[in-house]
Amino acid sequence: MFLAAAKTLSVTSTTSREILLSIRHYCKKTPTKLRVSEVVSGADLGAKTTVQGWVRSVRPQKANLFLHVNDGSSLQPLQIVASPELNNPLVTFGSAVEVTGILKKSLHQKQPVELEADQVHVIGECNPVDFPFKIKERHSLEYLRQFPHLRCRTNAFSSLLRIRSEATSAIHSYFKENGFIQIHTPIITSNDCEGAGELFQVEPSGPEYNEDEHFFSVPAFLTVSGQLHLEVMSGAFSKVYTFGPTFRAENSQSRRHLAEFYMVEAEVSFTQSLEDLTKVMEDMFRSATEHVLAHCAEDVDLFHKHVTPGHRDVVESMLKKRFPAITYSEAIDILNRSSEEFAFPTDWGCDLQTEHEKYLVKHCGNIPVFVTDYPYNLKPFYARDNQDHPEHTAAAVDLLVPGVGELCGGSLREERLDLLRARLEEAGLEDTYSWYLDLRRFGSVPHGGFGLGFERYLQCVLGVDNIKDVIPFPRFSHSCPL
Structure with a gap:
């Protein structure tokens, strides 16, 4: 709508140029919401991106917070790299999150890309103590069968x-x-x-x-x-x-x-x-x-x-x-x-x-x-x-x-x-x-x-x-x- 209105103005005027520059700046800064399967393909390197999913692992360190997030679209999760300040105690294994950041090429061979986060928002909490599945544990199909809802x-x-x-x-x-x-x-x-x-x-x-x-x-x-x-x-x-x-x-x-x-x-x-x-x-x-x-x-x-x-x-x-x-x-x-x-x-x-x-x-x-x-x-x-x-x-x-x-x-x-x-x-x-x-x-x-x-x-x-x-x-x- 804004683009259509801006095009009707004369681009020779200072006001019109400012409007166009503002719209382009807004569009460039607006994060694109993608599925994890789309992100891990590396198609949007350098873009501001939002992903939503569930935390598969949490590794807090002095310099960085590392998360693996997946939304079910891919077996391979997306690695999230965030500053320690974003380490919310509610970000736990199994919790649902929305993460926004810049998509960058990863230095590790096992993962093509990673998301450098500037926002980590917890949508749904999960108590890892009560959650029947444990991080880094490979459960048998017989065990999983006990929890058809999870x-x-x-x-x-x-x-x-x-x-x-x-x-x-x-x-x-x-x-x-x-x-x-x-x-x-x-x-x-x-x-x-x-x-x-x-x-x-x-x-x-x-x-x-x-x-x-x-x-x-x-x-x-x-x-x-x-x-x-x-x-x-x-x-x-x-x-x-x-x-x-x-x-x-x-x-x-x-x-x-x-x-x-x-x-x-x-x-x-x-x-x-x-x-x-x-x-x-x-x-x-x-x-x-x-x-x-x-x-x-x-x-x-x-x-x-x-x-x-x-x-x-x-x-x-x-x-x-x-x-x-x-x-x-x-x-x-x-x-x-x-x-x-x-x-x-x-x-x-x-x-x-x-x-x-x-x-x-x-x-x-x-x-x-x-x-x-x-x-x-x-x-x-x-x-x-x-x-x-x-x-x-x-x-x-x-x-x-x-x-x-x-x-x-x-x-x-x-x-x-x-x-x-x-x-x-x-x-x-x-x-x-x-x-x-x-x-x-x-x-x-x-x-x-x-x-x-x-x-x-x-x-x-x-x-x-x-x-x-x-x-x-x-x-x-x-x-x-x-």
Whole structure:
């Protein structure tokens, strides 16, 4: 506004020159507010800069006060150098501050820049005695899990959240670049896609609620999968996907299961080959992982060096080789020929357990492996019947990965109306899924799809053992603290 007014004055007058000089002086002296990630890049050397963040370390000395401040935008904090006069006793580890000063090149090799402060203002106090995280102490993920409301303040978990954010963007980018349409599938649904009965029922609460009536007139549940809704959309779009929360009422305390987690699901029309699906699974895995390694190098290194040492070699090995594929029958043969003692049986027709999946991955060179053509009776009603006798298998596939086991599960869908109707009648579901039969009656095409557990993907890439350590707020049986 001031600049616009000044330009309307004649620059030949002394008054106008003074106004312009004053405005330029004001603009030059006004500090620029930047994120820490922008400051540490060194782009604004010599500029008066303001940063806001949380104190990660405090080192008072006779000649100077040294602070490390971060705002979550970078693993690397910004070093603040201030005179001893600015050493406010409220500036402690964990406190929130606003610092203004001149950005200068640092003399130390480990940090490109530092901020020579002339103002340090405490915005939020923090008592370091009561704060559960201690300066210069590397806490385990198990310890951090006790403080779901505070663990984002630590290097390890803030790195995890930046990686998670970048991986989310990478997955969306992969689908967009490959012609998929994103569909927002509902969180509240009336169907049980998996058929396992592990559902959270949804009903309102309050004095006006009539317990004798369903709010939606039918029983409604939190979704266990967006697959069936994607199949609806695959009748109008050749490639669709969804990425959102899913819910399973599993009474489990395992390291691989959560009551609420995120799923990446895709559906491809006009395909009669499992190879079309496995190609999307593998390409998406590679694309997202390469993106994360390139754009979150420091954060990933923190995990691979200090949390899961040696796991970087595993990740690089996964990216170097194509993923092999074996049939379920071949997998059972491998397990039966093994000298390993398994807790669960390995007869043909059994469901593969985590111990079986991890062994198969190691047997194949500790890289991801596809297992195809499972027994028909192990798969839900929508899996395509291979009509092979006497084995009778379904055109289904799982992707098994190191350290986790099953990462993806998918199948070709049964598009043949007579076979699908017979399967639904056998299960007593024909009335419930009459709309699903309509999809086969009106312009049906061969199609298939899969789902990927996003938290398990992060476990695989980072080497994290417990799934509760790769999600911001883990939900599992007997645990919903906030």
